[in-house]
Amino acid sequence: MTTATRIVLASRPKGDATLDDFRTETAQIPAPEDGELGLRTIWLSLDPYMRGRMNDGPSYAAATEIGEVMTGEVVAEVTESRDPRFVAGDIVLARIGWTTHGIVRGAEARKLDPDLAPVSTALGVLGMPGQTAWVGLNEILKMQRGETLVVGAATGAVGGVAGQLAKRAGLKTVGIAGGSEKCAYAVENLGYDVCLDHRDPDLAQELEALTPQGVDCYFENVGGKVLEAVLPRMNQDGRIAICGMVAWYSPEGLQDPPTLPPVWRTILTKRLRVQGFLVFDHADKLQPFLDEVGPLVGGGDLHYRESVAEGLEAAPQAFLDMLKGGNFGKQLVRVGADA
Numbered sequence: 001m002t003t004a005t006r007i008v009l010a011s012r013p014k015g016d017a018t019l020d021d022f023r024t025e026t027a028q029i030p031a032p033e034d035g036e037l038g039l040r041t042i043w044l045s046l047d048p049y050m051r052g053r054m055n056d057g058p059s060y061a062a063a064t065e066i067g068e069v070m071t072g073e074v075v076a077e078v079t080e081s082r083d084p085r086f087v088a089g090d091i092v093l094a095r096i097g098w099t100t101h102g103i104v105r106g107a108e109a110r111k112l113d114p115d116l117a118p119v120s121t122a123l124g125v126l127g128m129p130g131q132t133a134w135v136g137l138n139e140i141l142k143m144q145r146g147e148t149l150v151v152g153a154a155t156g157a158v159g160g161v162a163g164q165l166a167k168r169a170g171l172k173t174v175g176i177a178g179g180s181e182k183c184a185y186a187v188e189n190l191g192y193d194v195c196l197d198h199r200d201p202d203l204a205q206e207l208e209a210l211t212p213q214g215v216d217c218y219f220e221n222v223g224g225k226v227l228e229a230v231l232p233r234m235n236q237d238g239r240i241a242i243c244g245m246v247a248w249y250s251p252e253g254l255q256d257p258p259t260l261p262p263v264w265r266t267i268l269t270k271r272l273r274v275q276g277f278l279v280f281d282h283a284d285k286l287q288p289f290l291d292e293v294g295p296l297v298g299g300g301d302l303h304y305r306e307s308v309a310e311g312l313e314a315a316p317q318a319f320l321d322m323l324k325g326g327n328f329g330k331q332l333v334r335v336g337a338d339a
Contacts, residue, residue, distance in 0.1 A: 002029040002038065002079075006099035007315055009064045013054055017323070021054065022070070022316040029101050031080065037109055038080035039094060039102050044312070044333040045073045045123035046319045047157075048246045060278060069097040070315075073128065075112065075119045076102075077339040086111065091339055093122045098315055100335055117297045119338070124330030125297055125304040126290065129157035132243055132279040133219075134289040137165055140241035140277050141217040145170035148215050150207070150230050152198075152222035155182045155305070157330035158243060160190055161293070162219050164302055167191045171217075174210060176203075176226050178325040185328075189303050198222070204229040214238075223247040228258050231266055242276040246323065305329030 003026055010023035032038045053064045053071050064071055074097075078090040083106030086092070092109040096102030112122050124130065136158075137143045149166045153159045154175025163186065167173050175186040175195035186195035196206050207229050214235035220227065224247025234240070248257065267274055296302035307327040309318035315333045322331045 001031070002101050003027075004029045004099050004101035005312055006069050006097070007312065008067055008069050008098075009054060011066065012056055017051060017054060017320060019316050019320070024313060027099075029103060032082045032103050034082050035105055035107070036082050036103050037078050037086055037092070037094075037106050039074070039076035039092070039096060039104060039109075040079050041074045041076045041096070041100050041102070041312075041335040042091070042338055043075040043120050043123055044098060044315060044335050045127070046309075046315065046322055046327075046331040046333060047072070047128070048244055048323065050319065051323055069099055071095070072097050073123055074102075074335070075122050077336075081106070083107075089339060091119050093127070098312065100312055116294055120306060120332055121297060121304065123332060124157050124306060125161055125302065126294060128279055129330060130161045130293055131282070131286060131289045133158050133161035133165060134293060135279055135282045135285055136219055136241040136243055136277065137162055137169075137217075139282060139285065140275050141219065141239045143169055143171055143217055146172075147217055148172045148174065148211055148213060149217040149219065150174045150176065150211075150215050150233075151192075151219040152176050152226045152230075153244075153246065154186045154192060154195055155190065155329065156221065156327075159219065159221055160186075160304060160329060161302070163190050163192050165293075167193075174207070174215075176207075176222070176229075182328065185305070189305075198226050204232070207233055217241070219243065221246065224257070231258070231263065234266070234270055234272055236270050238270060238272050240272060240274045242274065307331045309333045311335070 011021050013021050056063050073095050078086050091112045094104045094109040149171045151159045151162050154177045163173050173192045175192040176198050177183050183195035186192040211233050215233040218230050218240045220242045221244045223245035312335045
């Protein structure tokens, strides 16, 4: 038996999530059975979708139950293997949640190559966020050279990759981020042509001035005021890929949403194609994504940034800060030492 420290959902948020909605506890983890792996967490990923899992009610995935470990992907070391495809010491990507140790079936883990790139990137630029960016651009928006693309949350784990891949494909890239530091990083490090601050009260006017030919593609990560600014700039036959709506993940954000009739009318009159997507539905695109983006990351040609919180106990506060834009790049928690 292994003693694990884990963070569980203590209560469902009433309004914004708070530290009181989490509880830290210990649990005994049994030895793995046939086909299973024992894991020790090195890195934990924190992602906006986790906020939705804290709520009860219908969604694309089951809600986290009260007393259940918070969901999440990790990079972990195999401590014991009962699957012949793995040996102790292998580094894998798995979904065991906010915990220091866990058990997973070997069929549900993916072995990582530490020589390709730092293993933390399997949770960010070479993981679910990076693949989300690749799928959104290539499969949903079907970006074309010479088009204008706007990306919400432009310096986040998804937006940072989307902007760079689009620029490499020959698009004009307009980022929207929170604050002057992030906007400068988007232009100077990620290669966006321009980046606007979503806190600017004149955001809509600024975007209009910078997109005289309109917007062909919008990678939606935010909702809220950003969507209000972008929607009128969409060209006829434009495309919108809906990846996330972080501005509306809390009740406060829903107090002043865009009204439906004007939004619906714009979609009609401009013949927009608006498609929500989940990267889990595009598992067959993992290898094409890795084949293209892996060498770019390994060669230093694709930039990324990570915000790191130290220790599992820091996860709840880091998560709450992330939901309010406090992270810069991919939000990670360093749970244990590298193997």
